[in-house]
Amino acid sequence: MAISIGPINLENNVILAPMSGVTDMPFRRLVKRQGAALVISEMIASQALIRESRKTLKMIMKTPEEFPMSVQLAGCEPEAMAEAAKLNEDLGANIIDINMGCPAKKVVNGYAGSALMKEELKAAKIIEATVKAVSLPVTLKMRTGWDDNSRNAPQLAKIAEDLGVKMITVHGRTRCQFYNGRADWDFIAEVKNSVKIPVIGNGDVKTEEDAKTLLEKSQADGVMIGRGAYGRPWFLNQVSHYLKTAQKLPQPNIFAMKDIMIEHYQEMLSHHGGEYGVRLARKHLGWYSKGLPNSADFRSKVNLMDDADQVLSFMTQFFDQCIDKELSRMAA
Template sequence: MSIQVANLSLDPPVMLAPMAGITDLPFRRLVARFGAGLVVSEMVASGEMVTARPSVQARARVDLGLGSAGLTSVQLAGREPGPMAEAARLVAGLGAQIIDINMGCPAKKVTGGLSGSALMRVPDHALRLIEAVVGAVSVPVTLKMRLGWDSDCLNAADLARRAAAAGVRMVVVHGRTRMQFYKGRADWAAIAAVRGAVTIPVVANGDIASVAAARQALAQSGAAGVMVGRGAQGAPWRLAEIAHALHGTPAPAVPYGAARADLVAEHYEAMLGFYGRDLGLRIARKHLGWYADVAGAEPGLRPALMVAPDPAAALALIRSGFAATDAQSEALAEARAEADAERAAA
């Protein structure tokens, strides 16, 4: 089972969501290694990209690492059709296999600039932007959006229909409105309206962090695939687990004990190499915290990892702290996290 996007086969139809500050090259590489039909870069600000000096643009080639982390889509954020088209041309030239347009980001920093989900409030303008990007590149263009701006403006289906007519090849819908930010629960059933409006593939997104959730999201939305964001944090094998259960791909070898410590250490060192020591130390902390949460590690491990003063100290903690991880403590931690999420949503 796969999703066909122009000449590309997204197989399995389980994808890693774009997450600014998280889905960098080291993380995408890990997720792709376990197995994913597609991974999406952090959003790239189109205006900054086109005005950057050539040396900075060349750096983007390294940062994006296109071609080295499985089938990769580069997500662009922006407001103006011209710079968006120019940025699309640039990243396609760097090797992006798919260009995704961000119409879902709720952050004030982004919607304040009238990009991200704010584009859903101005559909005619959004269409001009989509047409400019589609016209600028020969690689497929996809669109990621929310259900709408708020509960009075649920226009995802209409926008998807117009986007498909303009040449967009796949739509991803996060089952929340912009005004919900990340509160409550994603409404997978509401995505069915988008599914009914277009013949291009529709992908369901939002709160899909387990096999059971993926099954339910697909059943309720009728979507062709799922996109997983936060569920992959601290668990880069999560997409492969879902793909195995739903689509019969090989089961990922989820590492426990010393193997989990090895994986976390490998990711940690990859981040230090990618960002350099000082920035790497800081950026790695959130990933280490998620690894500790997911593993159901000893309660002292997380805070100790957060204050580890240097890489050697962090690596020693990783070795000792994750060596005792097992499937049972992980299952307990997962049940606890699910109960917490349900309480928070209630």
């Protein structure tokens, strides 16, 4: 199922979620190459972007192959959000996404992220200022509400639509749930019924069947995948294929996994630099190795390594050992 976000038409309805410390340019490029319809940057603080810190500007760097690429902004001041959105438009962003779903305390304590769901008037001012500041499509990501007593996502979605937002994404939990319990996919249907613009469902999609069930229960137009893509940049393509054909694509074999992981690692080093790139890569290496023979030992050792070449040699050795075991199994 194709989705239109203003003038931008997506090739399918499976989207990569914005994830702090994860959806940097190397990961976005990799997931996009694997078949995601849309990739979204890490959450960017609007004030930090206005100050144009080197780290923040690196977070919004993009490449043509990522098109369409969305930049997610967070903030509590309409003027700052508008200025940050305009800056991103000037830097070549294709879509601006407003974060009203982040549950992190440091974000909420600054009255941004999901804290804005408690103040609909303030949220509306931020949305209005952002939409008016740019000619790009503006989207909104939020939760079902602050807590079980204030699940106001349908009302806020309608406000956003009336102010010009072109797509809504709903994570099926309240802020107070953080990531505990189960995402309420049924409640997302209430948001879908309140607006005419596309609605995307998010939360707990770890298998192809999860995506299908989410869409059936929520009646959403598409699915956004976050943690389900950890160590599986190919997962979004598997979901898209399954939704179209009801057939599952096979998992990448160990040879393909090795190539993907090494490519990802090297792109992280190139983008972030050796020392910082190695630190950021550790979590990805852990996710890639999950379920493989001796993966716990691999993770414990690689997490202590700081030298980029040493890490590359060790991960190559680890995967070569996995390949040898697979070849022995196939020959038996």
